[in-house]
Amino acid sequence: MWRKTTIMMLCYCVPYVLIIGSVGSGNIWLFWLFWFLMGCGMVGIGASIMHDANHGTYSPNEKVNTSIGHILEVLGGYSVNWKIQHNLLHHTYTNIDGLDEDIDTIVLLRLSPRQQWYWFHRYQYLYAWFFYMCMTLFWMTAKDYLQAIRYEQQKLLAKYKVSLKKAIIHITLYKIFYYAYVLVLPLLFSGQPWYFVLTGFVIMHLTAGFILACIFQPSHIMPDATFPEPIVENGKRLIKDSWAIHELTNTTNFAPNSRFFSWYIGGLNFQIEHHLFKNICHIHYKKLAPIVKEITEAFGLPYHVKPTFWEALVDHAKMLKMLGKNQTPCQS
Template sequence: MFACYFISAIGMAGVGMGVMHDAVHGSYSKHKSVNTWVGYTLDMVGASSMVWHLQHNVLHHSYTNIDEHDDDINAPFFLRFSPNGQQNNLHKYQHLYAWFFYSLSTLSWVTAKDFIRFTRYYNKGLVKGGEKAYKRGIVKLIFLKLSYFAVVLGLPIIFSPFSVGMIILGFIMMHFVTGLVITMVFQIAHIVEDVNFPKADCEGVVEGERILHQLATTCNFAPKSKMLFWFVGGLNFQVEHHLFPDICHVHYREIAPIVKATAEEFNVPYYSKPHFFMAVLDHFKMLYLLGNAPKLESIKA
């Protein structure tokens, strides 16, 4: 049973990164309806494609690494992902305990986080259609969440010979694995030592051009690994993805040399780590710096 849940965890991560991600960006197919339906694979594994579109496509891609605007680095008080964020004494140890909370990320996602974020996005005016659309969205979230739990927990409880406690334990383990894998892949692309963390002025304006901003805030990893490329849906080529989010990930390996050569020609950043574990180590170091640096100026900002 635990082996099956572990395989499911790897499958969930693969579906999220290699299938849903392209679909919600509109790059899985040339047909909008196909992208919409394939995007529902995220709902099938417990999260919301509707909320993900707002959090990822709208906020993360528009405001990459900008504190209070990029929702990927808007963290709870015990985590600090930007040198422009508030610092407290707990952050001194975040390089040690952050990994545990990464493991909890999808468990939180399939329970409360989608509702919290959708409500916050509605209050920010990001939900088109006003109050009626917000209420419909909440009903849709409830229906899809109940459907997910009915299948993933309900059916095993009814039909399998295992106890309820064992099934719940397997379910939690599955999300621990999925959460750690997915969070690491996204974090090591943006929260590393090389990249920048631009700061908005008092009017919310960030100076610079969009393409240069994406190059300065994003880092590739393990570009030569075909196996990793397949598993993470090309997200090891984060630079290419952030420059061209409407291009399907299967083309990233071919366009990467062109992007790199162009960046070198114009003397602009093109960050890349040769190996996955080197990128993980760099993320570990960055978590330490963000928690222990005495001044914001001690970190590249």
């Protein structure tokens, strides 16, 4: 993990140093290439380092996990919000509409058969990719503020001993720091006009947003997923199946034999193992996978795997098209 951390940080920091060092000032395409590489580095850091750290699996030392987890703030995010959305909501209520915020997105996208259908959704399999690309741009600007307000209303910030005032102050300070180094310094020292710098910044985020969406969306928004409706008991919405079975029926692995791809995205192509064993570092997923598959087969439970990344993306696009139809069948 330390070796990977060093490599991923270099993938992000070296192009940045070249940018503010005016290395690409004489070649706009080289300049924009550096921003593209920074976007790829963002993905590597987020998927391979931050993700494990904020799950508490980067190191057996909790202080190390907490420290490394704050790398998200270096990338412009807010780790408290991330832990609530990802660890608490997504991992507990995967694919449950109204509880899993990963499928609760803008009205232009319908990511569950339980969600309201509009006529324009029939084209979402074509335009969804653009909004996927904008994911981190929205995250770096408005998302953290909106989430903090919503989580305060839902009394979720209190679980992490953070008040709304404290969260807003922290988010603002982190954003100021982020934009100071990622935009102001390149504007001052790159030797490029402001509009080229701004274009590079957008290229970085479009790259990161697209890659991240292509990693996470085929893991859950797939034709095999059940998207169950929760059971309501005493005013609380509960999962119909046992939690482990629910995760199996709503999660998909892909490209299990691609070593470099798995290394780069932090083992998130083994999404089943990650959801069942979120307290284990991703470097162990590949060895866990055959054990999990053997047990699921022994008990007649599903174990969804797509042989390649491309097949997973194609099936996700098919699911987007299915969800774009007015009456999308639900398997639950």
